[in-house]
Amino acid sequence: MEEREVGPPPRLPRPPRSRLLGGPRVQRHRGPVDRRSVFVGGKPLTREPPSVRAVAEEQPRRMGIFRHLEELRQRLKWSILAVFFLFVFFAAFRIQTADVGGVTVPYPWPDPLQPAASQFFNLTLNYLVPPDVTPVVLGPTDAFVVQLQSALFLALVSGMPIVAYHMGKFIAPALYERERKVIVRLVVPAVFLFVAGILLAFFVLLPFTFRFLYSIAGSLGARQKFLSLDQFIGFTLVFTFGFAATFELPIVMYALTAATLVKASTWRKYWRFAVIAIFFFAALITPDSSGVTMLLVAFPMLGLYLAGYIAAAVHERRKASPAVSP
Structure with missing residues (x-):
């Protein structure tokens, strides 16, 4: 082998x-x-299978959206309820005072005919309108509508902290830590500027506007001067809120620059268009055609625009400067 x-x-x-x-x-x-x-x-x-996996990945996303909508519904519900109860209080209760041990103590008392809304309206009317002007009611429902408008105004102003709290609780989880710090840093200046706008409009601009306009009527030989309550409340609310909203202009400009949406140089480049928009808005919220009250509103807005540009430029310069290590 x-x-x-x-x-x-x-x-x-x-x-x-x-x-x-x-x-x-x-x-x-x-x-x-x-x-x-x-x-x-x-x-x-x-x-x-891909179809099953896609469904499994989409299910938590849908549940998250529904949870967000449910939370938004709850936040809106509590905000609306707070404003509604405040509206009922100002429309159905008056504020009375009692002397307790030499101390004046205010307390609410049910009185739908003379509620707190009517008290607020009478104080506003007596302070803003000249004494030689007679308030009149032109329709059977004007007084009732004015009372409801005054109650709604008081409810919105006093309930604004509650609404802001619930909206902040809803928006806060969607913000980054840096964005939360920016918002917190802007809350106090925004509230301060808004209140300053209301006080300036109520104690300076509105009394001057009413006295100036009715002085023109006296120079024309008008023996009697009348003012409709409906026109008074409408003009006062629109002018006050419109002028107070303009005081938020620096906050908006600074926030847009801090969010890198608008550069500071853009505010300087388009300042001419900003001036035109400011005078247009001032003419929109002022009633007379003389232009005097329009200038009284436009000049503070121009100063606010300049302040907003300076704040945006300073923030942009600080952000661009390199950090100095100790």
């Missing part, structure tokens, strides 16, 4: 490894891949 030398057994060809297309940079952009997946023909085949 013939002997033969037997060498090592021949190597069988290995099956090709299942590899993912693309290098590490591509895989990093694609995201993590489940290593437990089964690879067929070099491509991963997940154990779970």
Whole structure:
């Protein structure tokens, strides 16, 4: 029998490894891949069908949206209820005073005919309107509507902290820490400027406006001067809130620059358009066509625009300057 030398057994060809297309940079952009997946023909085949996986990933997202909508509904409900109860209080209760041990103590008393809204309206009317002007009611429902408008104004002003609290609680989880710090830093200046606008409009601009306009009527020989209650409350509320809203102009400009939405140079570049818009808005909220009250409103707005540009430029310069290490 013939002997033969037997060498090592021949190597069988290995099956090709299942590899993912693309290098590490591509895989990093694609995201993590489940290593437990089964690879067929070099491509991963997940154990779970794509349709089921898509549904499973979409379900928490839908639940999150519904939870956010439910929370928004709850926040709006409590805000509306707070304003509604305050509206009922100012429309149905009057503020009376009692002397307790030599101390004057105010307390509410139910009186739908002379509620707190009517008390506030009478104080405002006596302070703003000249004494030679006679208030009149032109329709049977004017007095009732004016009383409701006054109650709604008081309810909105006194209930604004509650509304701001609930809206802040709803928006806060969606903000980054830096955005929260910016908002917190702007809350106090925004409230201060809004209150300053209301006080300036109520104690300076409105008394001057009414006296100036009715002085023109006297120079024309008018023997009697009348003022409709409906026109008075409408003009007073629109003028006061409109002028107070203009005091938020520096806050808006600074916030847009801090959020890198508008550069500080943009405010300087388009200042001519800003001047035109300011005079247009001032003419919109002032009633007379003489232009005097329009100038009284426009000049403070121009100063506020300049202050907003300076604040935005300072913030942009501080952000661009390199931090000095100790």
